[in-house]
Amino acid sequence: MRFTQKQIAAEAERIFARLQHVKWTREDCELIAPLTLEINLLKKEQDALILAHSYQTPDIMYGVADFLGDSYGLSRIASQHPAKKIIFCSVHFMGETAKILSPEKEVLVPTVAGCSLAESITARDVKALRRRHPGAGVVCYVNTSASVKAESDACCTSANVVKIVEAMPQKDIIFIPDKLMGQNMRGMTSKNIILWNGTCIVHDHFTPETVEEVKKLYPGVRVLAHTECEPAVIGKVDMAGSTSQMLDYVSKTDAKTFMLVTECGLSDRVRAENRDKEIVGTCNLCPYMKKIALKDVLTSLKEPSLKQAITIPEGILKRAKRSLDRMFALEREYDAKKGHG
Ligand code: SF4
Structure with missing residues (x-):
């Protein structure tokens, strides 16, 4: 053209x-x-x-x-x-x-x-987990394939994971596939969390030392991390959450200097959209994205x-949709119980 x-x-x-x-x-x-x-x-x-x-x-x-x-x-x-x-x-x-x-x-x-998290688990693995832990509920992070969603009881996002796990009727919850997100959640829920060994290769690479160095170099810096990072990193930061929650925090906070412990694209978004804010420290690139x-x-x-073109067999699509619908229902239930629904 x-x-x-x-x-x-x-x-x-x-x-x-x-x-x-x-x-x-x-x-x-x-x-x-x-x-x-x-x-x-x-x-x-x-x-x-x-x-x-x-x-x-x-x-x-x-x-x-x-x-x-x-x-x-x-x-x-x-x-x-x-x-x-x-x-x-x-x-x-x-x-x-x-x-x-x-x-x-x-x-x-x-x-x-692909994605290291989504590829760490298959529908067959979920069925095997259910056999190994009869009676446990299965919550899958949204970073999973349609066929894994179809085998799960409910889906969740990084923003609502604690609410969904808490609202599940079972005491034992198989949380898949992000081991680190599951570890981060453990202190925030009364449930017994059974983990799978998946990680996001981008967030798994950050260490607590990286955060400490940046804090020393830039006094007053606010450090934000994605909850796909390990608990030792999360323990050092000022705020941990999803990409949307991090963006929201940056735009609504008066501080001027931030480190975003996540994929570099998010730092680019902050630079392009919040010109009065400075981003310091390192970030990691996702080779898949x-x-x-x-x-x-x-x-x-x-x-x-x-x-x-994305195609999903009808049976899988319907069952995966059920997991996503269950997420909304559980979130509503949780909010209603806590009085902020
Ligand atoms: S950053 Fe990349 S590897 Fe990590 S969860 Fe997202 S797509 Fe997967």
Whole structure:
């Protein structure tokens, strides 16, 4: 598709307004402008919605995405939006979650990318766990495949995990697949938690020493960590939560300097969206999330392959949906009991 020099210059300027804050040059923006122009044009023609997880690269987040967020929040947006086609820039299980909530829509992922957490457990493993712990309830973190969700009693997110586990009727809860999130939850629930040995390779790499060094170097810094980090790290930080809770905390807190103990994309979002805040310290890149490039987004609109389209057998989809629905019911129940529903 050919665009005029004037169109390319205007598009480069639009992208540069945001990307300059994450160190992109005007020349970088000029290079990607024909691509973002074409993607945005096709998106309009096809009545498609582009969703990008906060761990995506800034060119995808600010060049073509309609909404940014975490996996569950974006899946809810997809289900409530009138668009018939969803391009979900994230890893495969997140595309599946969107499809479970919107089975009537065409859901595509630009690249088929895995996830160390989602791949650590299969539906067969869940069945074996149930046999080993008869009578225990099964709660799965949203970072799991559709077939693992289908074998679970209820799903949860990093934001509501404690509520869901507490609201389950059983005393023994098999929590899958994130071992570290399960360990972090242990002190916050009265339930007996049975863990699985999965971890997120991005958050598992942070150590308490990294946090201590940054605190020494930047007195007054607020350190925020994702609950997929190990308990020794969580014990050192000022706030632990989901990606959305971390973003919320940064924007609503007066402090100026932050360290985000998570994937680098979130730091990019803060830099692009909260220009008065400074991000210090290190972050880790997710090799799965970073597999997705703008050219893949274009392919998913222009000539989508079978691999890019999310399909889930009907029986699995229905049972996985039941796990997600149970999550809402349990959360409502918990809030009602605590008097904030
Ligand atoms: S950041 Fe961790 S949990 Fe998220 S996709 Fe990457 S490996 Fe999976």
